[in-house]
Amino acid sequence: MRAAPTASRSVIQLADVYKSFGAKKVLQGFSMEVVEGETMVIIGYSGSGKSVAIKHIVGLLEPDSGSVKVDGQEVPALDRRSLYELRSQIGYVFQFAALFDSLSIGENVSMGLRKQGKLSAPEIDARVAEVLDLVDLPNVQDKFPAELSGGMRKRVGLARAIALRPKYILYDEPTTGLDPVTSAVIDELMIRMREKLGVTSIVITHDMRSAYRVGTRIAMLFEGRIRQVGTVDEIRNTTDPVVRQFVEGRADLETDAPRGA
Ligand SMILES: Nc1ncnc2c1ncn2[C@@H]1O[C@H](COP(=O)(O)OP(=O)(O)O)[C@@H](O)[C@H]1O
Numbered sequence: 694m695r696a697a698p699t700a701s702r703s704v705i706q707l708a709d710v711y712k713s714f715g716a717k718k719v720l721q722g723f724s725m726e727v728v729e730g731e732t733m734v735i736i737g738y739s740g741s742g743k744s745v746a747i748k749h750i751v752g753l754l755e756p757d758s759g760s761v762k763v764d765g766q767e768v769p770a771l772d773r774r775s776l777y778e779l780r781s782q783i784g785y786v787f788q789f790a791a792l793f794d795s796l797s798i799g800e801n802v803s804m805g806l807r808k809q810g811k812l813s814a815p816e817i818d819a820r821v822a823e824v825l826d827l828v829d830l831p832n833v834q835d836k837f838p839a840e841l842s843g844g845m846r847k848r849v850g851l852a853r854a855i856a857l858r859p860k861y862i863l864y865d866e867p868t869t870g871l872d873p874v875t876s877a878v879i880d881e882l883m884i885r886m887r888e889k890l891g892v893t894s895i896v897i898t899h900d901m902r903s904a905y906r907v908g909t910r911i912a913m914l915f916e917g918r919i920r921q922v923g924t925v926d927e928i929r930n931t932t933d934p935v936v937r938q939f940v941e942g943r944a945d946l947e948t949d950a951p952r953g954a
Pocket residue numbers: 714717719737738739740741742743744745746
């Protein structure tokens with residue numbers, strides 16, 4: 694089933710991707726297109742290959758066969774330099790990777806910018822202030838991670854990802870392990886990234902509440918390929934028994950359980 698046609702430009706395309714690790718077949722004909730400005734949510738059982746799929750987009754994994762394109766560029770074919778260039782446009786928020794405890798919040802957030810070496814020190818300070826504002830944490834530059842709550846640290850992680858003004862953000866389980874209130878705040882921020890910054894994103898989650906909140910479309914990965922992709926309403930009202938079983942709250946089962954369904 695396909696989502697309603699849209700005039701937007703398709704900017705991330707995985708086509709017929711196969712990926713195995715030894716005898717373990719993970720992706721088996723995985724195809725997905727993400728259009729500019731949308732938030733594509735990928736749902737699916739734990740271990741079904743969601744993280745493996747998005748690692749192809751940043752070139753952390755190469756497909757055994759099939760095509761992975763970002764902005765029309767075939768990612769596995771990029772030389773090292775072009776791959777770095779591409780990665781600089783993609784914020785990869787891997788479970789809101791840990792902050793460095795020995796660095797201040799300002800230093801944590803500005804790390805990528807300093808490494809990039811394109812902005813002056815005052816410009817970096819201004820950018821840090823701007824992104825901390827965006828995650829509703831003004832004036833925490835001089836604090837250290839240990840002085841912030843877990844939820845605040847996640848927001849700093851997001852600020853760090855957006856400091857580089859990425860065109861794309863890949864969020865891998867951004868709300869896993871968070872209480873519902875903090876999850877809602879993170880969801881709200883992801884929505885803000887799309888609405889205010891026009892970021893195109895992919896969100897991996899097995900939290901359906903979050904999927905319905907942040908997704909412009911939702912795709913379910915099952916047995917190595919996309920089983921269904923559609924709008925929030927289409928997924929909510931799915932008639933596919935496999936998708937239905939997942940979205941109706943048996944989402945915390947381990948993979949392999951519903952095989953052959
Ligand atoms: N680098 C790797 N080497 C071997 N197996 C891997 C590797 N990365 C992932 N896998 C396996 O691929 C499967 C899918 O993993 P993953 O994409 O992390 O699942 P999830 O949908 O939970 O994100 C799992 O069985 C996992 O053990």
